Amino acid sequence: MIRRVLALPSGRIAVVVLAVIAVLAVFGPLLAPQDPLATSDNTLAAASGAHWLGTDYLGRDVLSRLLDGSRVSVLGSLEVALTALVVGVVPGILSVYLGRAFEWITLRLADTLVALPFLLFAVAVVALLGNGITQAMLVTGVLVSPLFYRVSRAATLAVARSQYVEAAIVSGASLGRVVRRHVWVKVLPPIAVALAQTVGVGFVIVSSLTFLGIGVQPPAPTWGGLLASDLGYLSHRPWAPLTPALLIVVTVWACNLLADAIRDVSGEAGRALLNNRRARAHRLDKADPAPAGGAS
16 A cells, blocks of 8 residues: 555655654754753844744744654644544444444444534643643544544444455354454555544644643643744734744645545555556557567
8 A cells, every 4th residue: 555655646745744744753853953942132033044933032943943842743643643543443343243232332432522522622631630732632532533433333344244254254253353354454444544634633633732822831842832922923023923834734734635645545446546557557568569589
């Protein structure tokens, strides 16, 4: 699947953009030219050689704060996506095989989680457990998990009725073996699409919470927090919110682009794409035959 995704122009663009964001998350604090928490008297300065993106209202270097804050934003979004993946996929697959009672309970739980406003619920949990990004993202991941539950359940239902799965069950194969050998391969592509989309949703959630000052204690930098602080000084630096907003928008766009690319190369669409490429390569081979051997 990875090679198929990279064969698409949209897939290559998405992977390159997300790779750059990942590099910023890993090495951003090390690449920061100055201490992101150091204040100075040079407040609200314009871009210059010493401060490429200027300084904020406390004289802190904006570029350094953007680079340092990338790790929190990326890790928070991944925490949301992975929590939703674990909480949603396992019950979604098992609900097809563990009987009507388990199916009814998990469906009702999924409906309940969908009805909860995740942003308000995350704020309430943070108020109870303390202002930390980890607990906020874990709770948000649980609230987003019904997406994975429904996707994995629908894909498992389609596979569970196939003849080879029924034959494996009749022959005495255990539930774990059936899921590993037959179900998981078919369920993985739609889950991968949902995972890519959820990472983008996670960026929006992290940015929204940190924009409101929830999840990270100041003066720790985050993309959402930088955007919020810049909005208070638009009369002095009207261009300042563009950089953090652009980073958030580009990252979410790349995640959605990757999800579209995975969807395009999986299932029937992926097989059709592969068949078209094979047919095109076969036609090219016929049009350009190998050179004949030397004359005797």
